[in-house]
Amino acid sequence: MKVLLLYPEFPDTFWSFRHALPFIGKRSAYPPLGLLTVSALLPPHWKRKLVDVNVEKLRDKDLAWADVAFLSAMLVQGPSLAQLIARCRKAGLRTVVGGPVTSADNPSYEGADHVVRGEAEGVIGALVTDLEAGKPRRRYETAGRADMTRVPPPDLHLARWRRYSAMPIQYSRGCPFSCEFCDVIELFGRIPRTKTAHQILAELDQLHGMGWRGSVFVVDDNFVGNKPAIKALLPRLEEWMRVHGNPFSLFTQASINLAEDDELLSLMRAARFNKVFIGIETPSAECNRAAGKMQNVKADLLACVRRIQEHGMEVMGGFIVGFDQDPPEIFEKQIAFIREAAIPISMVGVLIALPNTRLWRRLSGEGRILRQSMGDNTAALLNFIPRMDPEALLAGYRKVLASIYSPSEYFERAQAMIARLGARPRPRLACSDYLALFRSFVRQGVFARYRVAYWRFLGKTIFRTPRHIGLAVTLAIMGHHFFTLTRRLESGFPRRDATS
Structure with missing residues (x-):
C-alpha cells in the first residue's frame, strides 16, 4: 500500500517565524514529527511519501500515486486541513486524520473518511489491518497511553530537511x-x-x-x-x-x-x-x-x-x-x-x-x-x-x-x-549563517524603518559582549518577524463587537 503523509499549512502567527525564515533560506521551522513517527510505525513493505505544504506544493501526481492519505494537524492548521481533505476527496483518495485537532469535534476534519483520536501507537495495528482488508472503520480511539520505550525513531529521511x-x-x-x-x-x-x-x-x-x-x-x-x-x-x-x-x-x-x-x-x-x-x-x-x-x-x-x-x-x-x-x-x-x-x-x-x-x-x-x-x-x-x-x-x-x-x-x-548570559558553547556556523548575516545587514540595516535602533543594538553588542554578536544578529532577525506580525495584528483587530 502507498500512503501519502500530508501536513497542513500553518497560518502567520508568532510561532510560524514566517518573516524570519527567509533570512536563513528556510521555509518552515521543523518537519512534522508526529506524521514521521506514524510513518515509522507502518509496515516496512508499505511505500510512503511526505508532502508538507509549508515547504512544498501538493501536486496532482502525488494524489494519483497514493492509495490513502494520512493527515495530522493542530487546531490552528484547521483551515488548511479542510482544504487538503477536500482536495483528496475530489481526487478520490481515502483520508485518515489524526493529531491534536481530533481531540474535539472540529469542523475542519468533517470531510475525512476515517478519524483517529489519541496516540497513534495504540491503534496503528488495527488501522493497518483494516486498511489492508479494505474494511476500515470510521473512528479509531486509543485506550491507555503509549509505551515510549517501544516508539521507533521517526522517518526523518522523508522530509526535505534542508528546508527547515x-x-x-x-x-x-x-x-x-x-x-x-x-x-x-x-x-x-x-x-x-x-x-x-x-x-x-x-x-x-x-x-x-x-x-x-x-x-x-x-x-x-x-x-x-x-x-x-x-x-x-x-x-x-x-x-x-x-x-x-x-x-x-x-x-x-x-x-x-x-x-x-x-x-x-x-x-x-x-x-x-x-x-x-x-x-x-x-x-x-x-x-x-x-x-x-x-x-x-x-x-x-x-x-x-x-x-x-x-x-x-x-x-x-x-x-x-x-x-x-x-x-x-x-x-x-x-x-x-x-x-x-x-x-x-x-x-x-x-x-x-x-x-x-x-x-x-x-x-x-x-x-x-x-x-x-x-x-x-x-x-x-x-x-x-x-x-x-x-x-x-x-x-x-x-x-x-x-x-x-x-x-x-x-x-x-x-x-x-x-x-546576563553566562558562559555558553560557541555555535557551529554554516553557510546559511553567513548568508543570514548579509541579508540582515541589508534588509534591516539599510532598508528597515528601525535601522537606527538595529545598528545601535549591534554596535553595543560588539563593544560590550563581542562573543555574542552571532546571537545578536539572530535575535534581530527574529525581531523582524515580531515587528512585522505585530503591525499586521494591530491593523486587523476589530474595535467593536469583539465577541461577535
Whole structure:
C-alpha cells in the first residue's frame, strides 16, 4: 500500500517565524514529527511519501500515486486541513486524520473518511489491518497511553530537511502539573513517560548520519517533568555531543521549576542546550493560582528567569491576558515584567478555552463559551465571554504588543538579556549563517524603518559582549518577524463587537 503523509499549512502567527525564515533560506521551522513517527510505525513493505505544504506544493501526481492519505494537524492548521481533505476527496483518495485537532469535534476534519483520536501507537495495528482488508472503520480511539520505550525513531529521511531551520526529537510525553487552560495533560496525561537514553542517542545518530548540523528542538511539553530521568540522560547526551564534535545546539520547553535545580541547569548547559521556552503566563500570583499553575505561584519568577539566563540559556516566555482575575492594570504589569525579565522573545496571547480542558468545562458550565477556538491565541476573536470588558481586553492586548515589539523596546530587552548570559558553547556556523548575516545587514540595516535602533543594538553588542554578536544578529532577525506580525495584528483587530 502507498500512503501519502500530508501536513497542513500553518497560518502567520508568532510561532510560524514566517518573516524570519527567509533570512536563513528556510521555509518552515521543523518537519512534522508526529506524521514521521506514524510513518515509522507502518509496515516496512508499505511505500510512503511526505508532502508538507509549508515547504512544498501538493501536486496532482502525488494524489494519483497514493492509495490513502494520512493527515495530522493542530487546531490552528484547521483551515488548511479542510482544504487538503477536500482536495483528496475530489481526487478520490481515502483520508485518515489524526493529531491534536481530533481531540474535539472540529469542523475542519468533517470531510475525512476515517478519524483517529489519541496516540497513534495504540491503534496503528488495527488501522493497518483494516486498511489492508479494505474494511476500515470510521473512528479509531486509543485506550491507555503509549509505551515510549517501544516508539521507533521517526522517518526523518522523508522530509526535505534542508528546508527547515531545526530538526525535532521527542524524549517524553505528559506533564506532572495541572494548568486549567492546558490540553497537554488531557492528551498525554500527568505521568511523564520517557524514552530510553539509547533511543535518544539513536535518533541523534540518525540526524548526524543524514548530515544535519545545527539546531535540534526537543519537543517535550515539559522537558523536566521527570527530573531523575532527565538527569540520567543528560550526561549521556553530553558525551555523545563531545564524541561527535558538538554538531547540534539544543532547545526545549520546560516549567519554571527548572530554575530551582542548579545541577540540572549545569547538566543542560553541558549538553549544549542554549534556550528554553517557559510558560510564565502572568506576573499575577492570583491568576496563576486560579489557573492551577502552582509551580509559578511558588516561584520568584524574575529570579528564576535570571538564574536560567545566567546558566547560559536564553529564556523564551509565554504570557497570557484574559484571566478572570486580571486587574485593570494587568497590561502595564505584563509590559513591566517582560522588560525587567529581559525576555526578547515573549509570546503574548489572549486566553483561549481549548476543547476538553478544565477551562473549557468550567466555562461551558457557566454558559460562557461562544465558539470553538481554532487554536490561535493571537486572533482578535474571543471564544468565551471574559470577565473584563471585551473591548478593554483587546485594547490592552494591542497595547502590550505595541510596547514589547516596538523595535527600540525589543532591542533593549535583547541587549539586557545578552548582558546576563553566562558562559555558553560557541555555535557551529554554516553557510546559511553567513548568508543570514548579509541579508540582515541589508534588509534591516539599510532598508528597515528601525535601522537606527538595529545598528545601535549591534554596535553595543560588539563593544560590550563581542562573543555574542552571532546571537545578536539572530535575535534581530527574529525581531523582524515580531515587528512585522505585530503591525499586521494591530491593523486587523476589530474595535467593536469583539465577541461577535
